Amino acid sequence: MAKSRCAAVWVVLALFAAGTARASNIDENIRNARKKVFPALVNVQPITETFQGGQKVVTGSSVGSGVIFTKEGHVLTNFHVAGHAKKVICTLGTKERIHGKVVGGDPWTDLAVLQLDLEEWKKIHPDHPLPVAELGASADLEVGETVMAMGSPLGLARTLTVGVISNTERYLGDDMKLPSGELTGLFNTWLQTDAAISPGNSGGPLVSLEGKVIGINSRAVGLGSNLGFAVPVDLVKQVVKQILDKGSVTRSTVGVRLQELRELEEHFGVDMRRGVLVAAVEPSSPAQKAGLKAGDLILSLDGKDLSARFSEELPVIYELFAQLPVDSKHVLAVLRQGKEAKIEVVTELLTQIRGDESEEQGWGLTVRDLTEAQKRQLDVADGVYVTGTRPGGPAEKAKFQEGDVIRFVDGAPTPDLEAFKKAVEETLKNKETKKVVGVKVMRDKGLYLRAVRLVE
Amino acid sequence: MRLEHRACVLVCAAALACGAWSARGEDAGAALEKVKPSLVQVTFYQLDENGARHKRTTVGTVVAADGLVAFSAEYMPAQVPEDRFEEFKVEFVHEKDHPDLAADFLSRDPDLGAAVIRVSEKPPEGLVFTPAAFAKDPGLKPGQPVLGFGLLGDGYGSTANFGLGNVIKSVEKPQPLVLCTYPINIALFGPVTSMNGEVVGFVIRDPLAGGRGYTYGSAVVLPAARLENLLKNPGKPKERSWVGISDLQPVPKDLAQVLGLSENGGGVLIGRVLAGMPAEMAGLKVEDVLLKLDDEKIDVKDETGLKGFMERLKRLQVGQKVVFIVWRGGAEQKIDLTVGERPKEAGKAQRVERKDLGLVLRELVYYDTLGLDLPPDLSGLYVHYVKSGSWPELGGLRAGDIITKVDDVQLKGSGEETFVQFNKLIDELKEKKKKEFVFFVSRGVKGQNSAFIKVEADWK
Numbered sequence: 044m045a046k047s048r049c050a051a052v053w054v055v056l057a058l059f060a061a062g063t064a065r066a067s068n069i070d071e072n073i074r075n076a077r078k079k080v081f082p083a084l085v086n087v088q089p090i091t092e093t094f095q096g097g098q099k100v101v102t103g104s105s106v107g108s109g110v111i112f113t114k115e116g117h118v119l120t121n122f123h124v125a126g127h128a129k130k131v132i133c134t135l136g137t138k139e140r141i142h143g144k145v146v147g148g149d150p151w152t153d154l155a156v157l158q159l160d161l162e163e164w165k166k167i168h169p170d171h172p173l174p175v176a177e178l179g180a181s182a183d184l185e186v187g188e189t190v191m192a193m194g195s196p197l198g199l200a201r202t203l204t205v206g207v208i209s210n211t212e213r214y215l216g217d218d219m220k221l222p223s224g225e226l227t228g229l230f231n232t233w234l235q236t237d238a239a240i241s242p243g244n245s246g247g248p249l250v251s252l253e254g255k256v257i258g259i260n261s262r263a264v265g266l267g268s269n270l271g272f273a274v275p276v277d278l279v280k281q282v283v284k285q286i287l288d289k290g291s292v293t294r295s296t297v298g299v300r301l302q303e304l305r306e307l308e309e310h311f312g313v314d315m316r317r318g319v320l321v322a323a324v325e326p327s328s329p330a331q332k333a334g335l336k337a338g339d340l341i342l343s344l345d346g347k348d349l350s351a352r353f354s355e356e357l358p359v360i361y362e363l364f365a366q367l368p369v370d371s372k373h374v375l376a377v378l379r380q381g382k383e384a385k386i387e388v389v390t391e392l393l394t395q396i397r398g399d400e401s402e403e404q405g406w407g408l409t410v411r412d413l414t415e416a417q418k419r420q421l422d423v424a425d426g427v428y429v430t431g432t433r434p435g436g437p438a439e440k441a442k443f444q445e446g447d448v449i450r451f452v453d454g455a456p457t458p459d460l461e462a463f464k465k466a467v468e469e470t471l472k473n474k475e476t477k478k479v480v481g482v483k484v485m486r487d488k489g490l491y492l493r494a495v496r497l498v499e
Numbered sequence: 500m501r502l503e504h505r506a507c508v509l510v511c512a513a514a515l516a517c518g519a520w521s522a523r524g525e526d527a528g529a530a531l532e533k534v535k536p537s538l539v540q541v542t543f544y545q546l547d548e549n550g551a552r553h554k555r556t557t558v559g560t561v562v563a564a565d566g567l568v569a570f571s572a573e574y575m576p577a578q579v580p581e582d583r584f585e586e587f588k589v590e591f592v593h594e595k596d597h598p599d600l601a602a603d604f605l606s607r608d609p610d611l612g613a614a615v616i617r618v619s620e621k622p623p624e625g626l627v628f629t630p631a632a633f634a635k636d637p638g639l640k641p642g643q644p645v646l647g648f649g650l651l652g653d654g655y656g657s658t659a660n661f662g663l664g665n666v667i668k669s670v671e672k673p674q675p676l677v678l679c680t681y682p683i684n685i686a687l688f689g690p691v692t693s694m695n696g697e698v699v700g701f702v703i704r705d706p707l708a709g710g711r712g713y714t715y716g717s718a719v720v721l722p723a724a725r726l727e728n729l730l731k732n733p734g735k736p737k738e739r740s741w742v743g744i745s746d747l748q749p750v751p752k753d754l755a756q757v758l759g760l761s762e763n764g765g766g767v768l769i770g771r772v773l774a775g776m777p778a779e780m781a782g783l784k785v786e787d788v789l790l791k792l793d794d795e796k797i798d799v800k801d802e803t804g805l806k807g808f809m810e811r812l813k814r815l816q817v818g819q820k821v822v823f824i825v826w827r828g829g830a831e832q833k834i835d836l837t838v839g840e841r842p843k844e845a846g847k848a849q850r851v852e853r854k855d856l857g858l859v860l861r862e863l864v865y866y867d868t869l870g871l872d873l874p875p876d877l878s879g880l881y882v883h884y885v886k887s888g889s890w891p892e893l894g895g896l897r898a899g900d901i902i903t904k905v906d907d908v909q910l911k912g913s914g915e916e917t918f919v920q921f922n923k924l925i926d927e928l929k930e931k932k933k934k935e936f937v938f939f940v941s942r943g944v945k946g947q948n949s950a951f952i953k954v955e956a957d958w959k
Contacts, residue, residue: 218948300947307953310906310937323949337949338907338939380907422872441753481757488872489746489770490785494753 069189072252076191077203079254082136082174084193085109086200087120087157087246089128094409097433099402101129108194108247109133109157110176110256116159117287119279120246121261122148123221126155133159134200136174139167147290149282150225150395152274153261155246156286176248179255181234181275184211192238192260192271194247206238206269213272214355215262217300224397230294230362232355233272234258240271249273294365295390298328299335301361303354311340312381318342319351319360327419333375333388340378365393396420400430401460405471406495407436408443412460423485425458426450441493444486451483474498526694527663530646533696535659536629537561538648538689540590541570541602541616546583548859548884558650558686559589559616560698562730566618566628568602569726571688573704577609578846587616591626592650592657598623605733610813612703613688613726615733631690633723634697639666639677644694647702647718649686660686667717671807677720691720698723738817741841743776744769747809749799750788758788759829765798766790766826767808774875781836784827791824842866850883851918853925856954857889858882860921862914863901871901872945878910879903879941880921894954896938904939932958 090103107124111117118133125131126148133143141163148155164173188208196202212232219228236249240263249258258273285292302322308315318340324330335341341349344363351357367373369392377386398412410427418425426448432439449457452466470480474497482493541559544552559570568589575584587602600620607614618628639645643666651658669677677691677700691700700720748754748768755764767789772779789797792811799808815821815838823834842865850861860880868875879901885892896902903910905924910917928936935955942948 300949302950307937307951310935310951310953320951322951323947325947326945337946338904338951479753479756481754486746486770491746491748491770492754492757492768492786494751494757496753 069252072189073191073203073205076250076252076254077193080110080176080191080193080248080250080256081201081203083111083176084136084201084247085111085118085120086134086195086198087118087124088132088134089125090130090132091125091128093127094400094402094430097402097408097431097436097438098404099409103132106195106198106243107245108243108260110193110246110248110259111135111159111173112176112178112256112283114172114175116143116161116164116173117146117283118143118157118159119248119256119259119283120155120157121259122150122153122155122225122227123223123261124155124246125157126150126221127223131157133157136201137168147286147292149286149292150221150223150227150397151230151292151294152278152282153221153227154259154274154279154282154286156283176250177255178276178280179251179253179257181211181257181277184208184234184251184257184275186211189252190236190238190257191250192236192240192244192247192273193250194244194260196239196241196243198243202244204239206236206271208234209237209270210235211275212355214358215272217357217361225395229358230365231274231278231358233261234275236271236273237269238271239269244271293369294393295367295369295371296328296393297330297333297335297364297388297390298325299323299330299341300325301341301351301357303351303357304340305352305354308352311378313340313342313378316350316352317348318378319349319357325419329388329391333386335375335377335386335388336379338379341375342378342383343376345373364390391415398428399460401464403438403464403467405497406438406467407433408438410449410460410463413448421448421485422488423448423450425456426485427457427460427463429484437495437497441482441495443484443493447484447486447491449482449484451481453477453480453482470495470497527646527661530692530694530696531648531659531661534631534646534648534661534690534692534698535593537631538593538650538659539568540592540650540657541568541587542590542599543574543587543604544585545575545579546585549886552585556653558648558689560688560690560701561628561630562615562726563630564628566600566602566622567605567615567630567730567733568618569613569615569688569701569730571703572607572609572612572614573687575607575614576846577607577844580846580848580850581607589616589618590657593659594626596623597657598626606729608729610739611721611725611729613701613721613729615729617733631692631698632696634693634699639669639699639722641666641668645691645699645720646694646696647689647691647720649689649702664718677722691718701726739841740813740815740817740819740838741777742812742815742836742838743773743778744771744783745773746770747805749801749805751800758826760788760826764800765796767797767799767805773869777836777839781823781834783823783825783834783836786827787832787834788826789823790826790831791822793821845881848881849914849918851922853922855929855958856891856925856956857886858891858896859884860902860918862917867901871941871943873901873941877901877903877941878912878917880910880917882940890954890956891938891952894938894952895950896940896952896954897942900938900940900942900952902938902940904937906936907939928956929958934958 087107087109093100109118109120112119131143134140141159143157143159146156146158186208192204213235214232217229221227240260244260247260248256251257257276260273262272264270299321300323302320304320321339324335367390372389375386377384394414394416396417398414400411402409409430429443429447432443457463457466478498480495484491539559542556555574557570557574559568562569588599589602590599600618602616603619605615647662649660651660688701690698692698700722702718703721750764750766752764769787799805817840819838821836825832848861848864852859861883863881882900885896938952
């Protein structure tokens with residue numbers, strides 16, 4: 044009896060000893076990881092042109108995070124941090140400030156790549172190469188692994204927080220938008236972590252105990268506690284490659300909204316884990332032209348079986364379609380009311396719902412080009428989209444509203460931003476002879492005629 | 500104690516207000532005595548979809564000796580179907596023991612903002628319905644003194660409350676209105692009388708004030724004559740007229756210049772002609788400028804004028820033939836139009852309750868497909884209410900969805916036909932005790948968020 048009690052004490056002690064040993068290992072790993080990544084950690088201050096109240100405004104007050112990942116001076120950050128920046132000021136781990144510019148970005152995955160001015164670095168550190176963090180892998184991450192978030196929460200640069208991977212395939216829905224209006228999140232799941240992530244952490248790295256970047260911290264849920272989300276680094280690598288090659292990411296679409304099959308297999312007469320359900324088909328999309336209908340089950344794409352039983356599996360399928368070359372023909376095996384059929388579909392370029400923006404000072408308004416996706420959404424053939432009017436300016440007096448689509452200026456069509464700018468320039472040149480100009484706009488489904496007075 | 504204190508303050512306020520009008524004090528007292536018997540308290544209940552009853556209390560005016568009572572339709576919004584209101588009662592607050600008599604709902608007129616009910620319960624002995632006396636010739640001229648009546652709340656024993664005021668202005672558009680000053684906030688739809696106690700109108704919300712519709716420090720009065728039709732045919736719901744044009748714009752001077760119209764401007768530019776509606780059938784087109792309606796100039800240059808024109812359109816009678824003169828392509832054209840009836844609104848749409856599914860469904864109305872940019876001939880049922888915890892709710896069905904298919908069977912037709920088909924389909928599922936079935940619902944603008952909803956049923 045006494046012997047066994049003694050043994051029990053030894054077990055407890057051994058466990059305790061192992062526990063402390065592991066804890067100290069973790070501490071050591073965290074310290075080592077910090078040493079590897081912190082020098083490459085960047086505080087990103089974007090200088091951004093925004094359009095507010097019908098005017099172009101330059102702002103530089105926001106702060107995000109980033110991480111240097113190539114010795115050529117490329118920095119990873121979020122699109123919502125610097126995607127629209129004209130230039131950036133980066134504060135490095137050495138606390139020195141170096142200028143940079145945007146190489147390219149991808150709102151769908153909320154990623155952007157910056158280029159630091161290497162000459163500036165060399166001037167300060169002629170003998171030291173730029174510190175670089177290593178990009179790891181995210182495919183084999185496990186829930187429970189200890190990770191670190193590094194960045195500038197609320198502008199507090201070089202902050203490290205620790206947590207675990209809470210979920211490796213969090214799906215946040217297909218209708219999210221970035222603050223600047225672009226759609227996001229359709230093509231990826233997220234790494235969820237409880238490492239504290241606050242505003243300002245955006246664009247900073249999520250780091251493994253090995254000191255490798257495993258994700259880019261992008262968003263957090265304000266309502267709960269310690270619910271942060273990072274773009275997995277495997278996806279980051281794919282996106283970065285395209286941005287470095289050509290400045291942007293090209294994706295294809297066929298124009299379907301997919302729904303997971305969860306528990307609907309019996310109703311549609313398919314085996315479990317087979318097919319993905321078409322919930323809606325966009326008007327005038329390739330899918331509609333090919334004859335796809337809501338209720339169809341897509342079983343395969345070019346012979347590759349598709350399956351989405353759960354919503355987390357949808358981004359993978361959207362991404363498969365997105366990776367197809369634009370304007371290429373593909374074969375879908377479709378199950379419709381129990382019968383299988385082959386449908387040929389031709390992909391088209393996926394566009395965002397936010398085009399280039401511009402200010403027309405003489406009229407006192409800001410406008411955006413319409414993308415194909417937005418034209419379809421608004422059901423207009425073409426035109427430019429009003430984003431704001433300057434108080435007291437000619438456009439505001441003529442009662443333009445945000446959301447108006449300008450289609451004609453003085454009788455001439457304005458199908459895009461270029462044509463509109465030209466038309467406005469013309470009206471300003473001739474304003475002494477033609478003081479009032481007629482403008483046709485579409486507001487929702489109604490046609491409105493506005494009279495813009497250019498000379499009082 | 501506190502109540503008495505407050506009552507005292509109120510009396511003082513009234514006394515102060517009346518002080519300036521002391522010369523008319525005796526007139527006001529006599530008018531009050533004359534109006535008092537017709538001032539009643541109307542109560543009824545509005546049922547919500549969970550079956551909960553919400554009490555509504557307001558001031559009413561007895562307008563006929565058979566117990567006809569008029570009150571504000573604001574408490575019975577047009578989008579809520581009439582069958583959601585019940586247990587109407589009229590309390591004769593100035594009679595002995597405050598008899599509270601049951602009443603039948605007759606009709607409401609959302610354009611006027613008025614509703615009428617009639618007392619159906621036999622009155623106690625001695626109670627005679629005393630209708631308010633209507634002024635034969637209101638002759639509401641600026642400066643003319645008037646009295647506005649209402650009731651103080653239950654806490655004050657539903658006491659008749661009145662204020663002295665003056666006519667400020669008669670406004671013809673958007674509808675004949677009278678602006679009055681009042682020192683005391685008078686209840687909505689309380690009667691307004693001349694100094695001899697004859698009703699000249701009713702207090703309504705200011706249609707031009709925007710927002711909540713209040714004009715502080717003054718009241719807007721609907722002339723009593725506007726109620727004539729409603730009081731003559733109280734049981735007949737008003738046919739609401741409809742031309743079928745929208746996105747209307749005033750034509751100020753600058754726009755007139757652009758359009759090549761007269762230098763002063765004036766007119767209404769049409770931004771949208773709704774498919775299949777009277778305007779389209781008559782040949783009105785987008786970009787037409789309406790210049791005249793039945794020889795009367797449409798002199799609209801600003802938003803206020805436009806509201807007036809829209810009120811004028813509302814007052815056209817269903818079936819009335821009108822002539823528009825329009826400006827099209829630089830020349831005037833004559834357009835003959837027969838005014839139609841406004842498409843059925845959601846509040847008047849037929850509904851069916853499937854208690855077994857915890858659903859209240861209603862027929863699709865024109866405005867559903869118009870608002871969601873769906874084909875006007877879409878067949879389906881609008882999900883008005885989904886009971887919390889019901890099978891469809893657990894499957895993800897939401898209020899506002901439009902069910903278009905049940906287990907892959909497309910719903911057909913409209914109104915009653917669709918209900919019959921839907922009920923038959925569900926009854927069959929029930930009979931077979933089918934444990935799972937699927938709704939296909941159109942969701943969102945153009946159905947872009949449509950979904951398949953699996954319902955797991957546990958038929959008993």
